[in-house]
Each structure stands twice: as structure tokens, then as C-alpha cells.
Amino acid sequence: MSAFLELSLLTKTFDGPSGPVTVVRDFDLKVARGEFIALIGHSGCGKSTVLSMVAGLTEITTGGVILSGREIAGAGPDRGVVFQSPCLLPWLTAFDNVMLGVDQVFFKASKADRRDLAEYYLALVGLADAMHKRPAELSQGMRQRVGIARAFALSPKMLLLDEPFGMLDSLTRYELQGVLLDLWQRDQKTALMVTHDVDEALYLADRVVMMTNGPEARVGEIVDIPFPRPRDRRALLEDPHYYELREQLIGFLTHRSHLKSFPPVATAPPVAVMTPAA
Amino acid sequence: MPATTRAPGRLDSILRAVARNVGIPALAIALFLGLWSIAAHNIKVSFGSLPGPAAVVTEIGNLWQEHRSEVAREQAFYVRQVERKAAFLAENPTGQWTERKYAGHPTFFKQILTSLETVFTGFVIASLIAVPLGIVCGLSKTLNLAFNPFIQLFKPVSPLAWLPIVMILVSALYNPPDPWFEKAFLSSALTVALCSLWPTLINTAVGVASIDQDYLNVARVLRLGWLAKIWKIVLPAALPHIFTGLRLSLSVGWMVLIAAEMLAQNPGLGKFVWDMFQNGSSETLAQIMVAVFTIGLIGFALDRAMLSLQRAVSFGAPAR
Numbered sequence: 001m002s003a004f005l006e007l008s009l010l011t012k013t014f015d016g017p018s019g020p021v022t023v024v025r026d027f028d029l030k031v032a033r034g035e036f037i038a039l040i041g042h043s044g045c046g047k048s049t050v051l052s053m054v055a056g057l058t059e060i061t062t063g064g065v066i067l068s069g070r071e072i073a074g075a076g077p078d079r080g081v082v083f084q085s086p087c088l089l090p091w092l093t094a095f096d097n098v099m100l101g102v103d104q105v106f107f108k109a110s111k112a113d114r115r116d117l118a119e120y121y122l123a124l125v126g127l128a129d130a131m132h133k134r135p136a137e138l139s140q141g142m143r144q145r146v147g148i149a150r151a152f153a154l155s156p157k158m159l160l161l162d163e164p165f166g167m168l169d170s171l172t173r174y175e176l177q178g179v180l181l182d183l184w185q186r187d188q189k190t191a192l193m194v195t196h197d198v199d200e201a202l203y204l205a206d207r208v209v210m211m212t213n214g215p216e217a218r219v220g221e222i223v224d225i226p227f228p229r230p231r232d233r234r235a236l237l238e239d240p241h242y243y244e245l246r247e248q249l250i251g252f253l254t255h256r257s258h259l260k261s262f263p264p265v266a267t268a269p270p271v272a273v274m275t276p277a278a
Numbered sequence: 279m280p281a282t283t284r285a286p287g288r289l290d291s292i293l294r295a296v297a298r299n300v301g302i303p304a305l306a307i308a309l310f311l312g313l314w315s316i317a318a319h320n321i322k323v324s325f326g327s328l329p330g331p332a333a334v335v336t337e338i339g340n341l342w343q344e345h346r347s348e349v350a351r352e353q354a355f356y357v358r359q360v361e362r363k364a365a366f367l368a369e370n371p372t373g374q375w376t377e378r379k380y381a382g383h384p385t386f387f388k389q390i391l392t393s394l395e396t397v398f399t400g401f402v403i404a405s406l407i408a409v410p411l412g413i414v415c416g417l418s419k420t421l422n423l424a425f426n427p428f429i430q431l432f433k434p435v436s437p438l439a440w441l442p443i444v445m446i447l448v449s450a451l452y453n454p455p456d457p458w459f460e461k462a463f464l465s466s467a468l469t470v471a472l473c474s475l476w477p478t479l480i481n482t483a484v485g486v487a488s489i490d491q492d493y494l495n496v497a498r499v500l501r502l503g504w505l506a507k508i509w510k511i512v513l514p515a516a517l518p519h520i521f522t523g524l525r526l527s528l529s530v531g532w533m534v535l536i537a538a539e540m541l542a543q544n545p546g547l548g549k550f551v552w553d554m555f556q557n558g559s560s561e562t563l564a565q566i567m568v569a570v571f572t573i574g575l576i577g578f579a580l581d582r583a584m585l586s587l588q589r590a591v592s593f594g595a596p597a598r
Contacts, residue, residue, distance in 0.1 A: 057495055075498040087492035091514045100510065104500045 003030035004190055009063040012049050023049050025216040036191045038201035041211030047194045048162055055081050055160050068157055077105045080151030082164040086143045088135040094146045095131040098153050105154045121149040125179050141172035152183050161193035177203060198249045210252045221252055329564035337564040345385040352380045384545045393546030396463055397535045400470025401528055408478035416486025433476040437469050437534040441541050444468045466544040473534040477526035485519020486512055518592040525584035532577045547573055
């Protein structure tokens with residue numbers, strides 16, 4: 001099978017104060033077209049570094065990323081990035097923030113078409129009435145909606161989401177998870193999302209990739225999330241299978257993430273209680 | 279009722295704040311004027327006594343009267359010239375009439391205008407050099423390191439040291455048959471530019487170098503070209519810093535201008551002070567004091583204007 005996105009033996013080494021530090025070593029992952037992958041792990045384990053390498057914002061030390069048959073070189077609008085802070089330009093309105101990218105990517109389209117496109121995505125994320133406000137006038141959740149609209153409006157080949165809802169309160173987070181899932185289903189985008197929220201991963205992802213603790217972090221276990229789509233959060237919470245999977249993810253994070261090798265079948269090995277390396 | 283109990287309390291605190299913020303400066307000014315009057319009565323200088331506040335106020339009136347009568351003389355001169363031209367052409371229709379310019383001396387108020395023109399010319403030259411150079415230095419560590427020694431070396435140089443060099447260079451290089459500006463004007467403006475470009479240069483470079491990496495990532499993800507990146511991301515993001523620099527530059531420029539005009543004999547406030555000093559009449563000191571207060575007030579007004587510009591381009595808290 002040829003994967004749509006292939007992360008091949010990705011390694012990232014930084015120059016630390018006391019010699020080079022390898023944050024991620026030999027990170028290997030294949031992603032099918034249209035798949036939603038959640039990448040979880042302890043904070044500081046290097047999951048954001050992996051995402052940033054795929055985005056082209058962090059240089060890859062060794063290894064490579066192949067997206068639809070081509071190796072990526074540098075950042076580009078074919079990968080829509082949603083950052084943890086939406087990083088909107090404060091001197092532009094929500095609409096102009098989206099237009100900045102749209103003008104750049106669809107420079108051949110007419111001005112009217114480009115405006116329609118930006119308005120369409122801003123309306124889809126629920127900002128039809130607030131699109132001409134500056135970021136300072138928008139709530140945190142509304143700003144992240146703009147960030148999502150900006151990423152989708154460029155019709156990228158795939159989406160990269162770096163803890164996009166990490167700074168939001170839980171109600172807003174649930175709402176925005178719904179918005180994201182709607183757009184993802186509508187546009188059939190391949191998505192790679194970094195999160196540390198187990199429930200978010202279970203609600204959104206087709207597969208959850210768990211990373212071992214850094215340094216030299218890599219793929220620990222991969223769990224398939226078989227719930228049918230479209231997903232309903234309430235139905236999910238009533239499914240007994242949900243808690244088994246949740247237990248499995250939390251078990252990895254608390255007991256197994258510090259291990260350097262894994263049995264081929266992901267069953268919980270008997271482990272003495274050890275605190276994972278922070 | 280909380281509303282009724284709070285209202286008089288608030289009014290009270292507002293009144294107290296007004297009394298303090300207006301009262302204390304007013305008291306200080308009154309004290310200053312008093313001390314000045316006492317000093318004026320007791321200090322004798324070579325051409326009479328030190329003028330007190332009243333003498334300075336009288337002198338403002340005198341300077342204004344002088345300005346009015348000079349303007350009237352100038353108008354009368356041009357009216358006469360038109361009459362004479364008509365008479366001359368009536369007598370010899372084929373004759374060549376040469377127009378003459380009024381040769382009266384510039385008044386204090388004209389000199390204020392000249393000074394403002396000069397400082398703005400210098401300031402615009404400085405900004406046109408400093409902002410682009412600052413952006414380049416902020417974006418490139420290499421260029422920043424290359425320019426840094428020159429910035430450190432030339433920044434503390436006094437305008438009085440630059441001026442002779444500038445004057446000699448202007449004399450050597452600026453000799454058009456029909457000059458747009460006087461050499462003195464050009465020398466003064468260039469000296470202002472040389473001394474005032476450093477704050478803008480340094481602040482622009484710092485502002486550009488400290489742009490949030492997130493904003494630059496937006497440019498990278500969108501693959502903006504370098505011109506679009508500077509125009510759409512770098513410039514707006516660094517604008518608050520740039521305006522801080524421009525504000526400092528303008529106040530440095532205004533300070534430098536007076537010295538430059540004195541030495542270059544540019545017909546502005548600096549030359550006014552110098553001429554009055556050379557005059558040594560009994561009004562000299564009062565006139566110089568009027569000039570000092572004028573210089574201070576204009577400097578204050580320029581700073582306020584730049585401050586409101588600076589506030590207009592700061593976008594509150596950055597959106598995160």
C-alpha cells in the first residue's frame with residue numbers, strides 16, 4: 001500500500017547547552033488519504049517537533065516526509081497549519097487574515113471569487129457576523145475559529161493541528177471539536193493532530209499514535225479507534241468500548257511510555273509502578 | 279443605596295485629582311516666575327538688567343508688531359514694483375524689466391517657519407534612510423553585525439562636529455546654477471538628518487528582530503515573497519517600534535537644528551538667537567528668552583504629535 005503521507009525515520013537533533021540532544025529518533029508513520037491521526041504523548045516528548053517537521057517549519061535532521069508522492073521541502077500552503085495560539089495578525093480583521101492566504105494561493109481567481117471563498121469558510125466556522133472584527137475584539141474561541149477557517153480556505157492537501165484547542169475552556173473546546181469534525185468530513189482532508197487530551201483523541205481520530213517519552217522519542221503504540229462516523233459524543237460516552245480504549249491510552253501514558261521497546265501486540269505488560277520521566 | 283453613596287465619593291476623588299494634577303504644576307510655574315523676577319531685579323548684565331517675565335511678554339508683542347510692519351512693508355514693495363513696471367513699460371514698450379525680490383530681513387515668525395521646514399526636511403531624509411536600513415538590519419544578523427560598529431561609532435557624535443564636514447561637502451557637491459535651496463538650509467537639514475537617524479535605525483532594527491516568530495511562520499507557510507513579507511507582516515508588526523524611534527529622532531533633530539542653524543547661518547531660530555547675541559542691544563536677552571520658550575513649546579508640540587501617531591499604530595494587546 002502506498003501511503004498518502006509517509007513519515008520515514010524522522011530524527012531531530014538540537015544543539016543543547018551540553019552537546020547535541022536528539023529529541024525524536026526514527027519516527028516512522030504511514031497515513032492513508034482522508035485519515036485523522038491523533039498524536040499523543042507527555043508534554044515535551046517531541047510531538048510538536050514531529051508536527052513542525054511535517055509542516056516544514058522545523059528542519060529535519062535525518063529522514064524525510066513524503067506527501068502524496070513528493071518529498072516536502074520547507075513550509076508551504078499545501079499543508080494547512082492550525083497553531084495552538086491562532087497567531088492571527090492583530091492589525092488585520094478576521095476576514096483579511098483569511099484573505100492574506102487566499103490571495104496568495106488562489107492568485108489566479110477573480111477578486112470576487114476569493115472574497116466568496118474566505119466568506120464561505122468564515123461562515124462555516126460560525127463567524128458570519130464577526131468576520132470584519134480585529135482579533136483583539138474576538139474571544140479566544142472565535143480567534144481559533146478564524147485559524148481553522150484560514151487553514152481550510154487554502155484547500156491544503158492535509159491539515160496539521162498543534163494542540164489547537166489547548167488554550168480553550170472545555171465547553172468551547174467541545175464546540176470547536178464539532179466544528180473541526182464537520183469541516184474535516186465535508187472536505188475529506190487528511191489530518192495530523194497533536195494533543196494531550198485523551199478524550200479529544202478518541203472523539204476525533206481514526207487512529208491514535210502514542211509517542212514514548214523523550215529524548216529520542218518515537219512511536220510507542222498505535223490504537224485503532226473503530227467508532228463509526230459521523231460520531232456523536234453522547235453515544236460515544238455510552239459505549240463500553242470507549243472506556244476500554246481510554247484505559248488503554250491512559251495506561252500507556254502512565255505506565256508504558258517510558259519503555260524503550262514494545263511487544264508487537266499492544267497488551268498491557270506487567271510493570272512495577274514507576275513514575276514516568278517528566 | 280450604593281449608587282448614591284458612590285457618586286459624591288467619585289466626584290470628590292475626581293476633583294481632588296484635578297486639583298492635584300493642575301494645582302501642583304500651576305504652583306510650580308508661579309514659584310518659577312517669582313524666583314525669575316527676583317533674579318531679574320538683582321542681576322546686572324553688560325547691556326542693562328536681566329529681563330523678567332514681564333519684559334519677555336512685552337518682547338513677544340514687539341516681535342509680533344515688527345512682523346506685522348515688515349509684512350506691510352513687503353506688500354507695499356510689491357505694490358510699488360507693479361506700479362513701476364507698468365510705468366516703465368508705458369515709457370519703453372520694448373524694454374527689459376527685471377523683477378526684484380524684497381530684501382528685508384526675515385522676522386522672528388518667518389524664522390520659526392524656516393526652522394520647521396529645515397527640521398522636517400532633515401527628519402524626512404533621516405527616516406528614508408533609517409527605516410529601510412533598520413528593517414534590513416533587523417532581518418539579517420549578518421548585516422546587523424556589519425552595521426553595528428558604524429552605529430555605535432557615529433551615534434554619539436555631536437552635530438557641531440558633523441556640521442563643518444557637511445558644509446564643506448555641500449559646497450563642493452551642490453553648485454547648481456539655479457539652486458532650489460540655500461546651501462545653509464541644505465547643510466542644516468543634512469546635519470539634522472545625520473544626528474537624528476540613529477534612534478529610528480536602532481528602534482526599527484530591534485522592532486523587526488523581535489517580531490513574534492508566529493507571524494513569520496505565517497509568512498513561511500504562505501510562501502510570501504520577500505516584498506510581500508516586509509509589506510504585509512514585518513512593517514505592520516514593527517510599526518509601534520518604528521514610531522517610537524521616529525519620535526525620539528524628531529526630538530533629537532529639533533535639538534540639533536538650533537545649533538546647526540547658528541553655525542550654518544540658516545535663517546531660522548538658531549540664527550535668530552545668534553544674531554540677537556551679536557546685536558547686544560538692550561532687548562537682546564528678552565528676545566533670546568522668547569526664542570528659548572518658543573523652541574521649548576514647539577519641541578513639546580512635535581513630541582505630542584508624534585506620541586499620538588505612535589498610539590494610533592499600536593494595536594492594543596497582540597492577538598494570541
